[in-house]
Amino acid sequence: MNVSHNGRTASFTAGVDLPSGTGPFPAVVVLGGLGADTATIKAAGAAVISYDPLAVGREGTPRTNKQGAFYTLYGTSSGTGLLAAWAWGVSRIIDVIEQSGGSVLRADATGVTGCSRYGKGAFVVGAFDQRIALTMPIESGSGGVAAFRSVPGEGGAQPLSSTYSEQPWLGDAFGSFTGSPARLPVDTHSVVGMIAPRGLFIMDNPHIDWLAARSASVGALGGAEVYKALGAGGNITYWSAVQDGTHCATRSEWRTPLQQSIQRFLLNTGSYTGSMRIASNKSGNLAEWRDWTTPTLPDGGTDTTAPSTPGAPAASAVTATGATLTWAASTDQGGSGLAGYDVHHEQGATDPRLGQSTTDSITLTGLTANTRYQVYVRARDGAGNLSASSPAVTFTTTGTGGDTSPPTAPTGLSASATTATGTTLTWTAATDDDGVTGYDILRATGTAFTQIDTSPTTTYTDTGLTPNTTYRYQVRARDAAGNTSPVSNTAQLTTQPGTSTGTCTATGTVQTQWSTGYGVQPLTITNPSTVTITGWTVTFTLPAGHTLAGSWNGTVTTNGQTVTIRNVAHNGTIAAGASNSSAGFQVNRPSGNTSTPSGYTCA
Missing domain, CATH: 2.60.40.10 (Immunoglobulins)
Known part of the structure; x- marks a missing residue:
């Protein structure tokens, strides 16, 4: 992504991992790579876009000298926090998808997810870009879904002052509210309301007090009232009833609703209805906090009747890469008005959407030559209700003409x-x-x-x-x-190890601790020399009985209690006098053992 603004330019990259099958595919942007169940995302039929938010808004910087692509454009003293900067980066990724022509990724079917600090980021991304069809924050904690007003009263939860000072995640203006959140004109249920009525699947961990799961349930329950008022109560899920207490673990309880959410909100198939699965030990009481009632909105919230079924489409002007379809129009039957039609390719477990139309015809492009298509249409009304599928039409695109035989494989x-x-x-x-x-x-x-x-x-x-x-x-x-x-x-x-003429140092910061584990984020690599280094290797020792549970933005090997982390492709180069804070790791330990790693060395 290359972005220009007022004569300044900045760039950052993202990687794409496609699922099996034939595109174009929906995609889920994964912030930071920590805790996301990418295997289930791909199995559901969505591509995974790997996005390093720290390239856009770097942690470990003072509020007066913020760094990263966003601040290169808008100023290092910008009052905008890292979470909003990270959301800006996702918006630029979607811009690129929109400009790419839609042959590989669909611009109208993008989701976002991330865990811990990146869960906070995913939550903000969904609120600030209406093009996000499915938002999936994981264990976002204080500064994420957790209701600001509730956090001070939740025992063991990370205080708002700690959240504000740990990293410049929240905007500078939030600093005056950390000790008095009741003065805030909004709370996190309002952010949930910004996402409504789009898909929202909030995943939380009730086993680590620091993560403020009780307050998160308050934020989710309050926001769910907005969904109800919009007639979209089934579009939100909150799930903290899980057995495994490991921070940012991939959990079996979330696998099925994750797949069903992707199918409904990104693939427009299935009829998944969200629910509230709140752990009993971290169940918040919305009645303690709200002094308002949920309205019944006259322009929404009452239409639950689907449009009539469209007529069978007819295909014409079929070419090697396109076709024109027409069908008998549907009628609205619930009062919210007919909004348009979704056109799908029927092919089995998931039926990808080929396009959308506001009229009773569409010209499809980007089809594959010499391919049989079986296509049906569904109508949509203003409340989001979908009709039954029309009868399907079958047609085969023409050949490209001339030579259709591929070469042999090299x-x-x-x-x-x-x-x-x-x-x-x-x-x-x-x-x-x-x-x-x-x-x-x-x-x-x-x-x-x-x-x-x-x-x-x-x-x-x-x-x-x-x-x-x-x-x-x-x-x-x-x-x-x-x-x-x-x-x-x-x-x-x-490739061979790089030859570095500089030196480096490593510092591990314990961000989060619980009785049986802790997370070190960031692992900060600093280049104090006067020349650029092109690679680094950090070695440290885990205390006896501690085991490595996961890592990110580094290639890890272990030998007993000795752990070695080497740079990956995007974070090996560090300029003279600069630092990189993208790597981190998680450790399991015996309950009650408060020791942490020691002996960090960097070469």
């Missing part, structure tokens, strides 16, 4: 001459009846391969790599007609 892909920042790939040529015109170069550092370049020959040199990082490569052939071959075998390599 073979024998291998890497050689690998250095700290580059490698050379070679492979055996593919064959094609009309001749191979070039090769696509695919690369992955995680599970998803992304095309990075092309080559007209059977060799390619990749440069600008990160030291001490594992990369995987594939290649595929193309012919003159645009047909592509299956991918080659996978070649895997690890």
Whole structure:
């Protein structure tokens, strides 16, 4: 993402991991990578967008000198807190999706999630960008979903003064309210109301007092009244009744409602209805806090009747990549007015939406040549009610004409001459009846391969790599007609360790503790030298009986109680005199043992 404002420019990146199947896909933006059940997200049919909020708003900085892409544009002394800056970054990601043409990701079906500090961020993202169809904060704690007015009275909860001072998450103006939240003109139920009536799935942990789950239930229950007033009470879920008390764990209790929420709000399939599953030991009482009653809104909240079923669509003007559909119009039957139609491709467990229309016709684009489509239509009214599915129409897109035979797959892909920042790939040529015109170069550092370049020959040199990082490569052939071959075998390599002429230091900050564990965030790497370093390795010792439970933004190995964390691709380079605070980790420990790691070294 490259952004310009008033003559200033800033940039940051995000990664995309696609699910199996044929796109375009909905997507869930994962803030920080901590605690999100990405396997379930992908299994539900959504892509995962990995977003590092610290590149946009960095932690560990004073309020008078905030850093990151947002503050590069709007000033290091901006009163805007990190949570709002992180939300700005997600909005820019959606801008890019909207501009990309919709062939891979759908701009009208984006969700957001994150845990702990990133749960606070996800909550704010959903409130500030109406394009977010599903918001899923996890264990967001004080400064997140937890009702500000309730936090001071909840034993063991992180105080608002601590939340404000720990990191510049909240805006500077919040400082005057930390000791007197009753003076605030709003509370977190108002933020929930900003998300309504869109999908909201709040996940919480009742086992760690610091996370203020009782106050979070108050915020959720208050916000749920807004959903009820809008006639969308089934669009909100709050779930803290869980067995595992580990902070930011992937929990089995949330797996099914997570998948069903994605299917309903991002794929527009299924009929999942939200509910309140509040742990008995952290159940808040909304009646203690509200002095208002839930209104019945005249323009919403009463229409629960779906429109009539549209007529069977008819297909015309079918080409290799498009088709025009028309159908008999639906009628509104509940008083909120007919809002439009959703057009779906019927293909099994999930039926992706191909497009939307406000009239009784649509011209579809971006279809795949020589492909059979079975398409149906559903009507929507102003209250969000969906009609039954129309009868389906079946049509097959035409061929591209001429050559439709792909080349054979390249073979024998291998890497050689690998250095700290580059490698050379070679492979055996593919064959094609009309001749191979070039090769696509695919690369992955995680599970998803992304095309990075092309080559007209059977060799390619990749440069600008990160030291001490594992990369995987594939290649595929193309012919003159645009047909592509299956991918080659996978070649895997690890770049050499970088040669650093500087030094570094490491400091671990214990952010959160509970009886059986704690989280260290951030693990701050500082470069005190006068030259840039291009990689770092931190080593430290866990106390006896402590075990590593998870980590983020670092590659981890353990040997007994010794833990080694190395940089990943996006956080290895640190300028002279600068710091990076993106890495962190979580530890399990015997109950009552308050020891923490020691002996941090950095090289």
